[in-house]
Amino acid sequence: MTxxxxxxxxxSDGTTPPDELMRLAGAAGLGAxxxxxxxxxxxxxxxxxxxxxxLTLIRGAELSCRWHGESESIALHLLAYLFxxxxxxxxxxxxxxxxxxxxxxxxxxALMRADGIDVNWADILAHADGGTVGRPHLAAALIRAxxxxxxxxxxxxxxxxxxxxxxxxxxxxxxxxxxxxxxAAGGVTVFAxxxxxxxxxxxxxxxxxxxxxxxxxxxxxxxHDHSPAERAEVRRIAAQLGLFVTGSSDFHGTHKKVRIGExxxxxxxxxxxxxxxTGATPVTGVVG
Ligand code: AMP
Ligand code: ZN
Ligand code: FE
Ligand code: FE
Numbered sequence: 001m002t003x004x005x006x007x008x009x010x011x012s013d014g015t016t017p018p019d020e021l022m023r024l025a026g027a028a029g030l031g032a033x034x035x036x037x038x039x040x041x042x043x044x045x046x047x048x049x050x051x052x053x054x055l056t057l058i059r060g061a062e063l064s065c066r067w068h069g070e071s072e073s074i075a076l077h078l079l080a081y082l083f084x085x086x087x088x089x090x091x092x093x094x095x096x097x098x099x100x101x102x103x104x105x106x107x108x109x110a111l112m113r114a115d116g117i118d119v120n121w122a123d124i125l126a127h128a129d130g131g132t133v134g135r136p137h138l139a140a141a142l143i144r145a146x147x148x149x150x151x152x153x154x155x156x157x158x159x160x161x162x163x164x165x166x167x168x169x170x171x172x173x174x175x176x177x178x179x180x181x182x183x184a185a186g187g188v189t190v191f192a193x194x195x196x197x198x199x200x201x202x203x204x205x206x207x208x209x210x211x212x213x214x215x216x217x218x219x220x221x222x223x224h225d226h227s228p229a230e231r232a233e234v235r236r237i238a239a240q241l242g243l244f245v246t247g248s249s250d251f252h253g254t255h256k257k258v259r260i261g262e263x264x265x266x267x268x269x270x271x272x273x274x275x276x277x278t279g280a281t282p283v284t285g286v287v288g
Pocket of ligand 3: 062077192193
């Protein structure tokens with residue numbers, strides 16, 4: 001069975017609506033997928049209703065987190081699976097992050113406009129269509145304005161990538177607080193692309209033991225932003241700490257070149273997710 005546990009839809013910064021995403025996953029021959037939009041569960045219902053026969057959906061989200069070290073603070077992403085989407089503390093925390101993302105994107109647009117870059121906040125909001133707003137939405141506006149050729153170019157330091165003068169931080173969740181919130185909501189957690197040095201600074205190795213002690217369940221090893229050496233490093237860390245590993249596409253539609261199902265997870269890891277979760281259950285499309 002082919003399992004891909006990290007997909008984005010138009011409920012955040014993917015370009016495929018959640019229902020279409022499920023049909024795409026079914027057509028690609030996948031057996032199980034997780035919908036993990038940034039800081040939202042807004043795509044869960046549409047995805048569930050559109051499940052093709054035999055495809056299992058693991059409902060999830062990717063939480064924008066931050067680790068506050070003594071001398072540095074580093075952003076990281078936590079995948080959360082099968083948590084209770086009505087848990088009031090988690091719902092409130094996700095709403096705060098989404099709100100902060102809105103203010104942050106609007107400020108980035110203001111900074112760009114002040115420099116004569118022709119992007120428009122109302123237009124960007126309209127294109128996001130209620131989905132969690134992220135920098136890929138700003139990248140899409142730069143593409144529409146004919147200023148960059150693709151998302152990759154938009155993520156250079158000249159535009160909205162790391163090192164850009166227009167880049168504004170958002171208010172992420174403290175990672176230990178996020179682990180507590182997801183556990184309290186009955187969910188299972190996986191540290192997404194934890195060694196992706198291409199994205200910027202990564203957390204110190206000592207942090208993994210602290211996260212595991214705080215309840216982290218798994219690590220994403222196979223991801224397009226990990227080199228072969230980084231994938232091997234993640235597997236070593238997971239083995240030392242008794243965490244399971246996953247592999248996933250982190251599909252974002254046309255924002256990235258990666259295909260759905262390009263990286264996959266072993267059935268044993270999915271079993272640990274399902275066995276460990278009490279907040280929601282997997283759903284499978286019925287035949288006929
Ligand atoms: P944000 O969460 O708003 O800071 O935006 C980060 C999102 O942009 C992540 O979901 C990434 O998948 C995406 N992203 C980051 N770097 C790139 C890149 N070089 N090309 C395409 N997408 C990227
Ligand atoms: Zn994204
Ligand atoms: Fe991520
Ligand atoms: Fe992601």
